[in-house]
Amino acid sequence: MAQPLFLGIDVGTSAVRGCALGAAGKVAGMTAAPLPAPRQQGAAIDQEPAIWWEAVTRMLRELGRSLDLGAVARIAVDGTSGTLLLTDETGAPLSTGLMYNDARAAGEAARIKALAPPESGAHGASSALAKLLHLLREGGDARVRHAIHQADWIAGRLAGRFGWSDENNALKLGYDPVTRRWPDWIDRLEVPRHLLPDVLVPGALVGRIDPAMAGTLGLSPAVEIRAGTTDGVAAFIATRASEVGDAVTSLGTTLVVKLLSERPIFAPAQGVYSHRLGDRWLAGGASNSGGTALLAHFTAGQMEALTARIDPARPTGLDYYPLPKPGERFPIADAALPPRVTPRPSDDAVFFQGLLEGIAAIEALAYRRLEELDAPSLKRVISVGGGAKNEAWTKIRRRVLGVPVETAETTEAGFGAALLALRGGPA
Numbered sequence: 070m071a072q073p074l075f076l077g078i079d080v081g082t083s084a085v086r087g088c089a090l091g092a093a094g095k096v097a098g099m100t101a102a103p104l105p106a107p108r109q110q111g112a113a114i115d116q117e118p119a120i121w122w123e124a125v126t127r128m129l130r131e132l133g134r135s136l137d138l139g140a141v142a143r144i145a146v147d148g149t150s151g152t153l154l155l156t157d158e159t160g161a162p163l164s165t166g167l168m169y170n171d172a173r174a175a176g177e178a179a180r181i182k183a184l185a186p187p188e189s190g191a192h193g194a195s196s197a198l199a200k201l202l203h204l205l206r207e208g209g210d211a212r213v214r215h216a217i218h219q220a221d222w223i224a225g226r227l228a229g230r231f232g233w234s235d236e237n238n239a240l241k242l243g244y245d246p247v248t249r250r251w252p253d254w255i256d257r258l259e260v261p262r263h264l265l266p267d268v269l270v271p272g273a274l275v276g277r278i279d280p281a282m283a284g285t286l287g288l289s290p291a292v293e294i295r296a297g298t299t300d301g302v303a304a305f306i307a308t309r310a311s312e313v314g315d316a317v318t319s320l321g322t323t324l325v326v327k328l329l330s331e332r333p334i335f336a337p338a339q340g341v342y343s344h345r346l347g348d349r350w351l352a353g354g355a356s357n358s359g360g361t362a363l364l365a366h367f368t369a370g371q372m373e374a375l376t377a378r379i380d381p382a383r384p385t386g387l388d389y390y391p392l393p394k395p396g397e398r399f400p401i402a403d404a405a406l407p408p409r410v411t412p413r414p415s416d417d418a419v420f421f422q423g424l425l426e427g428i429a430a431i432e433a434l435a436y437r438r439l440e441e442l443d444a445p446s447l448k449r450v451i452s453v454g455g456g457a458k459n460e461a462w463t464k465i466r467r468r469v470l471g472v473p474v475e476t477a478e479t480t481e482a483g484f485g486a487a488l489l490a491l492r493g494g495p496a
Contacts, residue, residue, distance in 0.1 A: 320456025
C-alpha cells in the first residue's frame, strides 16, 4: 500500500506551486504551473479566477507524472493575502478576483478608517474589506452569496463547499482574531452578514473532497481538504519555527521581522500586527531598511566582492542607520527619519561592513521593541531572503543579536501549506 502524501498548494503571484510531503515531512515531489500577470489599470489590479483554477489543474497533472496522486491524503491551500472575489451559492465567480495589491477602493478605506479600531487588519485600500465594499457599491448581483478569498475558493472547489475561510485570510476582511468573531462595527458599514465566511483555524478539517472532483483530478475520494492560510504565514510555517521566542527575519528588499508569541502584539502606529497561529501568535513589523538601502551604495556584484574582504569578528565602530530615503516605520516610527551613513571610510569594504552592522542593529532594535510591547524574549532567528545567503552578514548578526542565527532550508509557501496539511494545524 502506498504511503500517504500531504499536499500543499500555493497560489502565488507568478505561479501555482505544489509540494507533496510524506508522513515524516520529507518532500516527495514539487512542481509549478506559471500564471500570467494580472490585468492592471491604474490602482485596479484583477484576474479571472478561472485562470487560477486552470493553473492548479496543470500543476496537479505535472505532479502526477512523478508521484501517485491517489496516495494524497490531505490538501491545504494558501493564497495571496487580501485577494477577494464574490461567488454564487455554488461557488461560481460573480466578480473578477481583486488582487492582493489592488488599491482602487480608496473611498471605502476611508469609511473603514472611521469605524475600525486601529489594530484591525481591515485598514487600507488593498484590504479585503475595502474590496468587498467596492464590489457591493458597484451594484450587487442578486445571486451573490459568498465573499471569499483566493485560497478559500480553490479549496472550496476541491471540497464542493463554500462560505468558509481561515483566521489568517479573514484578517484583512475585518475578522477579529482576538475574540475570534466578526466585530459589530462591520454592521455599520452595511455589509450583509451572510456574505461573511465561517472562519476556521488553519489546518482544521473542511471536509472530504467532492467525489466528482476527485475523479476528474485523479485523487482519492477519501482526500481531506484542510483550511489553509495566507502565502506569508505559509512561508513562516515552512521555516519550521515552532517555539515561543523563535523568530524569522526576512532580509529582502526591506527588513521584516516576525516573532512567535503566546500573546498578540499590536502597535498600529509602528505597523506591528499579529496573525493568529492556533493558540499562539505571529507578531511582526517591517523596517524601510534592508536590501534597497544597500543598493543605494553598491551593486549586487560589488557587494559580493566586498563580502570577501570584510572581517565579521572585528566591529567597525560605525553607527549607521541605513535607509534608502528619509522615513522609517519600525522599529522607529518617524516619517522624516534621515538615513545615517556617515562618516564614510575611504575603504569600501569597511563602509559596506558598517552598513551590514547598521542593518543588524536595526534588526536587534526591532526585536527589543517587540519585547517592550510584551512579546517574549528572542531565543532564535531563522533567516530568509536574499541576504540570508551572505554568511559574513550572518556572523555579524549572530554577534549583534546575541542568539543563534540559522538559515532556513526552505521558505516555499507550498511547503508550509503541505506542513499545515500534515500536522492538521499551524503548530
